Amino acid sequence: MRRVFFSWMLSLGMAALSACSSAPAKKADASPKTLTSSDSALIQKVVESKKETPKVEVDLEAAHEFFFLAKNMEMRGDQREADFFWKQAYKADPTSRYLGFGVAERLVIAGEDSLALVEAKKASRLKGKRTAAQYALLARLYVKAGEADSSRKYFVMGLDSSRYQDMALLYDYSLFLEAARDEKELVRVYDILLPKVNYISTLFQRQLSLLLDMGKDSAVVDLFGKAHEATGDKQMLLQKVRGLMAMKRFKEARAVVDTLTSAKPEDEEMTIMVLSSLPGDSAYAFARKKYFEDGVKTPAVLCFIGQYEYDIDMRDSAKVHLLQSVDKLQGQPKYANRAYLGLVNIFASEQNYAEAIKYAEKSDSVSNGDTRMLLASVYALADKYDKAFPLLDSLMKFWETWKPLPGVVDSANLVQLQNEAQIKYLQVLDIYSRALIGEALDFEKDVRADSAKKARALDNRSRAEVMLETFFAKDSSYNRVRLSMAMNLERLKRYDESFRHFDFLLKQKDFSPHEFASMLNYYGYSLIEINRSVAEVEKGYKLVLDALVIEKDGEAKDAYLDSKAWGLYRLGRFDEAYQAMQLIDNKKMSRDDVFWEHMAAIQEALGLKKEARKSYRKLLKLNPKHPAALKFFGKKK
Template sequence: MRRLWISLFAVCVFAFVACSGSRKAEPTVDAPTKTAAAPKKVYAQPRYPVKLDSAELLRLEIAHGSFLRAIALQAQGENAIAEQFMQHAYAADPENRFLAFSVLELMEERGATAEAAQLAEKAKNLKGKKTSTQYALLGRIYGEQSNLDSAVVYYKKAVDASDQNLHAAYEYALLLEITRDYDELSRIYGILLPQIGYPQSILERQISLLATAKKDSALADLFGEVYEARGDRSFLENRIRLLLAMKHFEDALKSVEEFRADSAYADDSLSVRFVMAVYSGLKQDSVALDTLREIYKRNPERGDVLLDLSLFETKLGKKEQAIIHWQRLSGMETYAAISFGMLSAYALESGDSAQSLTYLEKAYEKAPMAYRNKLLVRYSADKNYAKAYAILDKALLPNEKYDTIRTQLMTDGKLEEMRKLDLEIAMDKAKLYYEYGTLLQMNAEDLERAPTTQARKDSAMTLRKQATDQYVKAGNIGGDSQNLLFAYGSNLLMFGMVDSAIVVFKRIFSLYPMDVVAKNHLGYTLVDLNRNAEEVKWGSKLIDDAIQQDPKNIAYRDSKAWALYRVGKFEEALKIMEGIEAEKDSLSDEMMHDPSIFSHMAAICEALALKKRAVEYYEKVLTIDPQNENAKSRIEILKKKEE
């Protein structure tokens, strides 16, 4: 009876022992018959012989019985006792990979990671079927032992196995965050996300990883996949934006067509911008323009569509159509400012300066901050200083809008945002004071420019005093910017406050040592004033520094010639000035109308007894500045000497 039971048991354990590493006898196969009879169906012989060694059979019986008992106990939640029976099963069949990993799993569940790690070293090398579950278990065990390199190896095998283990993939992802292998982490998320429905937290992490790695193509694909899975248009929108940024216009066009497939969104503002961007990228401007016109026909009340149409016509040089549409758009309050601004540009282009200024003033009225600087430039170019001052005076008044916003930020406890707003207001005010000072200085220079009168010179001094005050206010708020310091210092020189100006220029040289314009400006002024030998020497050195950095600059060379004149080196000075004269065709209009260059030539020629040439240069001075008393007196003196 026992022999019969053992035979039945042997048949039952075939599947179980299939993965056993025990020694086995080779199966026997009958020799084929030599007759030419019809082929007979040949059946595979059993893997194990029916006859087994009694000791081996007993071992398998023990292993099988303990295994079944362990499984039953696990089902009842008795994991501790189940582990003992599983240990018995594995001890009976120690080469069985399946049993080894069954023990490892129970060890790992009770937290016996040290024991599990020891067994894992043997279990991983046992023969038998290798599964993703086993690899994942090894990954967990090595991870818990802080053997991260080995943990990574086995988690990777678990994920890449044919029976891909998604739970292992998630654990692997957590490990990769620790090891900071973000390329591999991104690959694992790419496997996980489609399988688990793109959960938001992992999706956001994958987007961040791809964006940081600048894998734009992969990110665009991800957005497309999420859109297909969720139907969320924001992901399709992000895909289009990314494709446009990558200049993948063909792919972008397909996505845009899909984006517009829903009639509810076909003509919305975002769709219109996508259409324009795609067709512009594809160099299909005519298609873009036709598309815009069709959209506008369907939506004649839409200012945003008319704006896009006007801008696109402007871009393509469709001037007449653009002007018509800008004029129509100017009647819509939301778009009035930009419309008047564009109409101003068109009028100026056509040579109608008056109409251009009228349109610009209307644009400023609608959007003061946006058009303030443009209008100031126009007023200063037209020398309409009174209107420019009025704009600046208005801009410097307390702004109720800012006060309201600031109060609300304070009430909401948004102190950092409030501080940023305060800084923005302060810097804008500093800029306004600087612009005010610059306009006052420009106004003064116009009054001082020949021909002039004493009354004009007195008015200029008043303006320079006011400019100095504005520059001081700007510096107190915005600090020592390079432009501000130069404007402040040069104004002080013209105001006659030379020592104060020198202090300012030294500040420039300390903060901005490469500012050659400032070096030449102060250097020439010191040489021209000729207050003492030391200042003339220092001024000459500053001019030399400027020329070293810009040796072809005519203004710097003129300064150098005048410095040589001051120390009696007339021949060298004349050589430089003749070099400048030879380049008169390259002189700017401003320099051609600057009497100082011809005054220098005249003085140098006079010092060298070249009287006739000196008179000619003084006469050129008078053509620019008819009231120049020095030129008049020198001509009279030189002509008397010739008599």
């Protein structure tokens, strides 16, 4: 061929020369024509079209035969022979995209990743059906080669091709994104992958961690919701409700809890959680609905119902529900303690101190000492001062000398811890002082008290005064402490100091009507009793009348009527005083020596000797050493 071509070129050249020699001569000044850009493009196009594409020889028959041999070897488990025949099949048909990727896959299995990538690249340029598996192979090979951009490209192409149904490819893509630290895309991929793997724990926790780190609280809540829908796991629903509550999405949380109909622990916790976000009446109605209608019949929900009933003074119902719940809450100390505390208050208000102590001790046992001050208070109410004072001494010493642990000294919470310790210390002072005053009052009421008890009463009040002054110096805003000071100073006969505190307290608004009425009566009666001047007695009488207006139908009505009668007696209005005394329920006051002292004195002032004699005799039975009674009967003290 080469010689023929050369001869042809030579003859063509000679012909050209002959033609040139016989052609007329051109003008010497004619300049050559310049090519334009469009001319160049046209020439290039012609040149490209004239290029000869290397012809690829394809032997389809051989390719098919080798392919079937390869499959046969694979079925027999002879992978080495199978690989050989795969290569032979591809060699016979190098235009087959399918065979090219098949060879690349087997190179990967053999550990020849670099060669596999070469073959996969070559195969990717061939015509044929493009599959997700082919893109996945390229993506994984580019990962091993460290070519991140190409890896991402083929992962996305593979997932798009499979419509994101290839879980293995999704998982591999997630590993790639982890390495690339592309958290935003990783969250998207996990969101697709998790439902396909039924929210497997490892992936779920990783997705949760990512969302929390990115501050996507709403997405976290949605994640738990989707997991619950897919798995039915109530723990997931519980976490969703917790998230909604934390984000103050209370209506959504309530809507979830409204669907609960079983008594599982998660249902109970979710119900209690939502109750805390509702106002009192709504919370009570919701709790009753969940317990009595929806089947969330758990002791903790019943305990909440009982607590609320106690708060609105439905004492009988509260007691029933708290007692029903308390024995079933043994494994739930948090809720059990709430029931204990409610029962302590109920039994203490009923003056059933044995039961109050029982539940106060139970509360102390499950609260790690957090309710020890309450226990000391109940002991004091029950006149068990031998148990109350040692507890209070221990608490006083602890909070008086409290210091933070060394590791907390530089903590941002140090100020808060110090404030909490200060509050605890003040609480101990308050409770301890009231316990001392309570014991002193018992000694003072004891008509048979010897000189030692009387001295003990005075010492108690003096100690209480020191504690109250210490409290007041640290925080003078607690008006109930000021009230304790005022009453204690009155008993210590430091009247002017006491009455200054009372006058201040009369202007305050933070007492309940019952408490305010009690204070009015105490102050009024004190002014009447010491009888220093008519003006003070009249002031005291008016204060008692104000107390009666507030407590006209209350339990303290009889005591306030007694104070009114004594005020009228001091003012010389004996008939009116006697009328007031006759309004009092004598049965309630039958054991009250002060009542009989007043009755007898008023009867004597009215000249009712016979009636006065009977009253003084009753007084002597209660207080054999009462000076007024002894004087009436002409006896010496």
